[in-house]
Amino acid sequence: MKFSVIIDALPYLLQAAVTTVWVSLLGMLLGQVIGVLVCVARQSGSRAADMAGGVYVSFFRGVPLLIQLLLIYYMLPLVGIDVPPLVASVAALGLASGAYVSEIYRGSLNAVPHGQAEAALALGFPGTTIWSRILLPQAFRISVPALINELILLLKASSLISVVGVAELTRTSQTISASNYRPLEIYLAAGVIYLAINGVLALFGTAVERRLQRG
Amino acid sequence: MLDTSLIIQYGPSLLRGFGVTILCWAAGCAIGMTLGFVLMLLRQVPLRPLRWLIRAYVEVIRGTPFLIQLFLLYNGGPSIGLRLEATTAGILGLGLYGSAYFAEIFRAGYQAVPKGQVEAALSLGMSYGAILRRVIVPAMLVSTIPAIVNMMAILTKETVVLSIITVPELMYEMQTMAAETFATFETILGMALFYWLLVEVTSRLGRRLEARVTRFLTHSSTPTPSTRTSTARA
Numbered sequence: 249m250k251f252s253v254i255i256d257a258l259p260y261l262l263q264a265a266v267t268t269v270w271v272s273l274l275g276m277l278l279g280q281v282i283g284v285l286v287c288v289a290r291q292s293g294s295r296a297a298d299m300a301g302g303v304y305v306s307f308f309r310g311v312p313l314l315i316q317l318l319l320i321y322y323m324l325p326l327v328g329i330d331v332p333p334l335v336a337s338v339a340a341l342g343l344a345s346g347a348y349v350s351e352i353y354r355g356s357l358n359a360v361p362h363g364q365a366e367a368a369l370a371l372g373f374p375g376t377t378i379w380s381r382i383l384l385p386q387a388f389r390i391s392v393p394a395l396i397n398e399l400i401l402l403l404k405a406s407s408l409i410s411v412v413g414v415a416e417l418t419r420t421s422q423t424i425s426a427s428n429y430r431p432l433e434i435y436l437a438a439g440v441i442y443l444a445i446n447g448v449l450a451l452f453g454t455a456v457e458r459r460l461q462r463g
Numbered sequence: 464m465l466d467t468s469l470i471i472q473y474g475p476s477l478l479r480g481f482g483v484t485i486l487c488w489a490a491g492c493a494i495g496m497t498l499g500f501v502l503m504l505l506r507q508v509p510l511r512p513l514r515w516l517i518r519a520y521v522e523v524i525r526g527t528p529f530l531i532q533l534f535l536l537y538n539g540g541p542s543i544g545l546r547l548e549a550t551t552a553g554i555l556g557l558g559l560y561g562s563a564y565f566a567e568i569f570r571a572g573y574q575a576v577p578k579g580q581v582e583a584a585l586s587l588g589m590s591y592g593a594i595l596r597r598v599i600v601p602a603m604l605v606s607t608i609p610a611i612v613n614m615m616a617i618l619t620k621e622t623v624v625l626s627i628i629t630v631p632e633l634m635y636e637m638q639t640m641a642a643e644t645f646a647t648f649e650t651i652l653g654m655a656l657f658y659w660l661l662v663e664v665t666s667r668l669g670r671r672l673e674a675r676v677t678r679f680l681t682h683s684s685t686p687t688p689s690t691r692t693s694t695a696r697a
Contacts, residue, residue, distance in 0.1 A: 249542075310662040311655045312623040314634070319655055322648045400526075407528035411627060418530055425538065432539030435531055443526040 253430045254437045264420035265441050271338055271416060272403040278342025283349025290354060308347035314408050316340050321412050337409035345402055352398065356391035389460045396453030400446050417441060473640045480636030484622050487632055490554045492615055495561025502566035503573060524563035529624055532556055537628045553625040557618060564614050572607035573599065608676050612669030616662055
């Protein structure tokens with residue numbers, strides 16, 4: 249073990265960690281949009297939309313992320329869209345995350361007691377108001393812990409995009425350890441950085457949860 | 464579009480790769496569950512430092528990407544004299560990774576066993592070993608089966624990551640084929656459909672097993688442990 253190696257590599261690793269965080273956040277953002285769309289499709293009452301949403305969720309939860317990533321990476325140029333690896337990676341993370349997020353939303357919506365929507369209806373609330381003032385705020389509050397958990401999972405999963413050459417934390421660790429022949433130290437450092445980011449996210453999650461509970 | 468000569472040429476290597484995938488998965492699950500169970504038991508020992516150590520182990524494994532763990536084991540191992548073949552490192556990595564999640568699943572299951580049952584067994588004069596074997600483990604298995612099945616499905620997907628450290632499993636053989644035939648997209652699409660089917664079939668089988676094992680529970684009288692611990696992802 250030589251710790252000076254870690255200190256030398258630290259600036260590069262931290263810079264790469266920023267990329268990791270960005271890619272994960274963008275993936276999460278895309279995942280939110282897709283998640284909402286899929287969730288709405290499955291709740292819309294149309295059988296075709298429900299089935300399409302179901303197939304989507306089943307596919308993106310059933311196929312390993314690495315294969316999804318390669319699929320998107322090689323498919324986009326085939327249909328004439330030439331994108332940099334970074335964009336393909338965000339797309340892959342977002343598509344996969346969307347499947348999980350839609351299930352989180354579905355579960356949270358189901359967790360809001362039925363009687364509340366019925367009571368609002370009985371009081372003469374219009375449909376959009378029921379959604380915007382009663383169902384969604386509560387569903388969001390319920391979904392927060394699961395969403396933070398999802399972000400942590402996504403952050404860990406983002407290590408896989410090193411395979412298509414995005415210079416995030418894992419890829420940069422590979423590059424550095426290939427040049428200084430100190431894989432043990434470098435990967436340990438990378439692991440600690442991942443752990444630290446996830447720890448911060450978990451703390452942030454508890455803080456948000458507590459804040460929301462106060463109402 | 465489908466070239467039969469390709470099947471003849473690459474069929475054997477894909478089949479062999481699938482064998483390696485199954486081997487890694489089965490061995491990884493076995494190691495993970497065994498180690499996870501031992502960790503859960505050790506966590507019950509009233510010894511603070513030991514508990515902290517296990518908790519730290521679980522948190523570190525669950526807080527870092529599987530790929531980084533594999534690199535540490537396979538590439539970093541030789542620095543401390545741990546020279547492993549790719550497949551061995553892959554199996555060990557999968558087992559260690561799984562063990563942290565299984566330990567949490569088992570812990571939740573252990574806590575869900577009603578205290579009264581253990582006390583009743585104690586008052587009947589059963590030894591701790593007998594209580595564990597006859598009271599705790601059976602109850603634990605029933606309440607944790609959904610989480611165990613879920614974790615095993617997750618490990619199926621994680622085997623794909625082993626291709627990155629050159630374990631010659633299905634994904635690796637597929638990538639070799641894709642590189643040699645230039646039919647990259649078709650191969651990956653085929654692989655995606657194959658894994659989709661595999662995971663769907665295994666989780667369906669798992670649900671049937673679950674229904675069989677829990678069939679005597681007409682109403683869920685056993686509190687199910689939180690599944691939040693088991694939502695890892697490949």
